Amino acid sequence: MILVPFISLFLGVLGAFFLVGPIKGEAGQYLAVACLAGLDTILGGIRSLQEGKFSNDVFVTGFFSNVIIAFSLAWLGDKIFLNLFQVVALVLGARIFTNLSLIRRILLTKWHDARERKRLESLASQPQAETSRS
C-alpha cells in the first residue's frame, strides 16, 4: 500500500521518458524548480498524514499552486534580473529538510510508543499469572 505512490512516481518518470522526453531551454530550468515545489508538497502531505491532519483538497490544491508559483517566480526572476531562482530553491530546500525531519521524528515517536506499550502489556500480564498461581 505504501509502495503505490513510489510505483506511480516511476510510472510518471517512464511516461515522460517515452511521451515527451527532457524538454529544452529555459522552460526546463523553471520546471526543475517546480519539481522542488512538488517534492516539498508531497513530503508535506506525508507529514500531515502522520499528524492526522491530512486533507485531500488542501493537498491537491497545494501541489498545483506551489508548482505554479515556483515556476512563475523563477520565470519572473529572469525577467526582472533578480535571482529568484535561487530564492525559490533555497526556501523549498529548507522546507524539504524540515518536512523530512518532522516525518522522521513522528515515526520514531510512534515506534517507541508501540515498543513501550508492548513492554507494559507483558509486565501487566506477569503479576496476574503470579496471583492466579498463589
Next chain:
Amino acid sequence: MNIFSNQYRQNKNWLWSMSLMSALLGFMMMMAWVTRESRTTRIDSTDADQQNRVLKGSIDIQEQYLKVSEEVKRLRADKTKLEEALAKNDNGSKTLNDSLQEAKMLACLTELEGPGLVVTLRDSQKPTAIPSDAAIHDLDVLRTVNELWNAGAEGIAVNGQRVTTNSSIRCVGSTILVNDIKIAPPVRIEAIGDGKTLSGAMSLPEGVLDVMRRLDPAMVNIELAEKLRLPAFAGSTTRKWGTVPKETPK
C-alpha cells in the same frame, strides 16, 4: 506493527491523491532532467558557476592541451631532423624527401589508404510533396563532406574525385560537379578515418543526413570499410597569385 494504521481509517482517499501527485512529480522530474541534448540549451539560464560545472563535461581542455603539446613536440623533432639534415649533407636528401612526401600526402597529391566509412546518397524513389526534395543536391554532398572533415576524416573522395584544399562542390543545372567534374548519383562519399567516429557524426540527431533520412531512409546508406583506397588529386596545382613569404613577420 503498522504505524500508518490510524491514518488509513481517517482518510481513505489519501492514497489516490498521493499516487497521482507522485506520478505528476515523476513526470515533471523527467522533463526537467538535463541530458546531452538539452544541456546546451539550458546553459544560458543558469548562473556563472553552474555554467562552469555544466560545461566541464562537454569540453575537456586537459585532453586538448595534451594533444596540442604532443603536436608541438612532433614538430620540434621534425625541425631538428631537418636542421641536422642541412648540417650533414650526406643523408640530407633522404630526410628532405621524406618531408616532401608527407607534404604531398597532406596536399592530397598521393593516394591514401586506410580504414574508414562509405556514405552513399541516392535520389528517393518515393513521391514527395516537393519534387526537388527527392533529389540529392550539391549542398547535401557539401554538408556531408564538411561534417566528415569535422569528425576527423583524413581524406575524402566523392565518386572517385579527391576532395582537396582547393576542391569545390557545386551544381550546374541538375548535375553535381566535384572539382569541376560531373558526377552522377548515387553519390559515393569515401572517407578515411576512425569509422566509428565518422559514422557517429553521420548519425547525429538533427545532423546533416537526418532531414534526408526522415524523408526516405533509403536515400542514405552508411557502411564501415576495412580498407579504402582514395585516388590522388589529378587536377591543376598551378598557383598564379599566391607566393610563400620569404621573411618572417616581426
